[in-house]
Each structure stands twice: as structure tokens, then as C-alpha cells.
Amino acid sequence: MTEMQGLLEVMARLRDPEHGCPWDKQQTFKSILPYTLEEVYEVADAIDKNDMSSLREELGDLLFQIVFYAQMAKEAGEFEFADIAAEISDKLIQRHPHVFSDADIESAEAQNQAWEKHKERERQSKAAKQNRLPSVLDNVPLAIPGLMRSIKLQRRAARLGFDWPNVEPVLEKIEEELAEVREVLAEGGDADKLLHEVGDLLFACTNLARHVKVDPEVAMRGINHRFESRFRRVEELAVQQNQQLSEMSLEEMDKLWDQAKAEEATARES
Numbered sequence: 001m002t003e004m005q006g007l008l009e010v011m012a013r014l015r016d017p018e019h020g021c022p023w024d025k026q027q028t029f030k031s032i033l034p035y036t037l038e039e040v041y042e043v044a045d046a047i048d049k050n051d052m053s054s055l056r057e058e059l060g061d062l063l064f065q066i067v068f069y070a071q072m073a074k075e076a077g078e079f080e081f082a083d084i085a086a087e088i089s090d091k092l093i094q095r096h097p098h099v100f101s102d103a104d105i106e107s108a109e110a111q112n113q114a115w116e117k118h119k120e121r122e123r124q125s126k127a128a129k130q131n132r133l134p135s136v137l138d139n140v141p142l143a144i145p146g147l148m149r150s151i152k153l154q155r156r157a158a159r160l161g162f163d164w165p166n167v168e169p170v171l172e173k174i175e176e177e178l179a180e181v182r183e184v185l186a187e188g189g190d191a192d193k194l195l196h197e198v199g200d201l202l203f204a205c206t207n208l209a210r211h212v213k214v215d216p217e218v219a220m221r222g223i224n225h226r227f228e229s230r231f232r233r234v235e236e237l238a239v240q241q242n243q244q245l246s247e248m249s250l251e252e253m254d255k256l257w258d259q260a261k262a263e264e265a266t267a268r269e270s
Helices: 002-014 022-026 029-048 052-075 081-095 108-129 146-159 167-186 191-211 216-240 250-269
Strands: none
Touching: 002 052, 029 052, 029 216, 052 081, 081 108, 146 191, 146 216, 167 191, 191 216, 216 250
């Protein structure tokens, strides 16, 4: 805990009203939120690259964000880092009775079911305190990426039986939503209608990902990486041919794209 205490002291010094850093002193919960989200994605990037050195660094940056919030809350008389640590410790103990008490849970699936029941009780308790009806969709964060939130909402609804029985009707739903996008385009492409229909199409695609047990965020990061790698290679190939992409036809660029894909497949097989 010596290192942790040292970090807390560094943060307090940075926020010191007289001798602290001007930038750190003027920050608020809302102002540092974008930095927090950025650090989360940088952690994910390090994990995707299996870069343990970067992961250690990025986890430190993320921990600093938590310490930053804790210091501001302490200054406001709300809570401090010790309260955060104590609350998550208590929560983990309550959610793992098979580890910290005599409860008997035989499998990971049984643990998942017990976990969900415990979280359901937590949602009911919170709703009661707020004098409202609980919902299975409670506590799905608004700030998480849209694809991830779609999956979470769909999984919650599926617990109550609101779900397709297999993948076939999901594929039919995607075709239906795509047809509706085509219809709006044929009618002139009203921006508001397209926003609505493309949203329906994307939601149906995340439903497909869920049914075939594919994480859509991971899949999207994968295709983004492949696109970036291939397009960079297309740029290189154009330079090698003394051409500029901006002056090439789409057909010419497609040929370079196909070459980049073929090179990628060959490298993957070797």
C-alpha cells in the first residue's frame, strides 16, 4: 500500500489550492471524463496488441483517473479513495458467497446465474429507494459504446424471453431492415428517416453478433485494423507505381486493394 498511498499524496499535491498544478486544480468531474474514456480505450488497445509494457503504463494512467475523481470527491466532502476500495471489496464478497462463505456453486454457469440474481436484487433495491418500478434494463450505462450497449440491452431483454429463438429470424430481420434503408434511399434519402432506419439495421446486426457469440466491439476493432492495414498498403503500392490515389479511378484502386488482401492472406498462411 506504500505505492498507493504515494499516488494519493501526489494527487493531493497536484490539487493543492496554493502550490498545485494550475491545470489539475481547474478540472472537474465532467472535464476529465473524456480523458478517462480515452484511457480505457488505450488499455483495450494494449490488450489487443498483447503489449504488456504498454498495458502496465496504460493501467497506471487509468488508475490515476480514479485517484483524480477520488481526490475531487474528498475535497467536496462526498467520499474518498478508501471508500471506493471498501465498497468494491464488500460488493465482491457479497457476489461471491461460494468463495467467501459456505455457499456451494458447482459451475461457471451457475455462478453467472447467481451473479445475475444478486445484481437483480441490487437493481430492485435501488429502484425502491428512487420510488419507481425496477426494470431489467436498469443500470446499462449510457456512456459505453453504442454496439456494446446494444448487446447489453438485448441480453437483458432476452432474460425475460424477449428474443429470437435462433439465428434465422435474426438474418431475416437484417434483410428486412436493409430493405427499409433501400426504400428510404429510393424516396430521396430523408436524413431523419435514414438515421432511424440505419440505426435499426445496426441494432439487428448486433443481435446477429450476439446470437453467433461474436463480440461486436471486438469484431469492429478487428475490421478497423484490417482496413487500416490494407489501405496503408494500397498507399504504398500506389507510390511504388508512381501514382497518386487521388488521381486513380476506383477500379484501379480496387486492384491495389485486392493485391493488399492477397498479400495479407499469404502472410497469414505462412
